[in-house]
Amino acid sequence: MIKEIDLFGVFVPPILAYAALAGVLWFGVSTSLGWAGFYRFVWHPALFNTALYVLILAGCVFIVFR
Template identity: 45%
Template sequence: MGAPSLAVFGTVELLGFYLPPAVLWAGAALVPYALLRWLLGRSGLYRFVWHRSLLNLALYVLLVGGVVFLGTVGRS
């Protein structure tokens, strides 16, 4: 099994701009990211966080990594 490839989709043209596949993965991670931020805010768990912005960044990076991993599993 080889390393996962982000080129599953290839490049996408949007309004004359060519977008790399990583932009699609990052966009796909925005929906669960927004949902998790809303849940963290509503439940009051942000009270226990030292730096809210760093937590949000780490959460988004983890979600993008998860989306990339799930999107490339089983493809070679």
């Protein structure tokens, strides 16, 4: 069963931890893609970044519940 995370007396849902981990991973991937010049081939960078974050978040959740 999924339990809440106790953070200094405040109970937070586990998805918050997954979202924070996905944000850190997304920042690294996005920065490296920008450095490599990948965004020149992307039509809508904001939409691409959102989709990339959702995919990374889904991957984090999938790995935890596998």
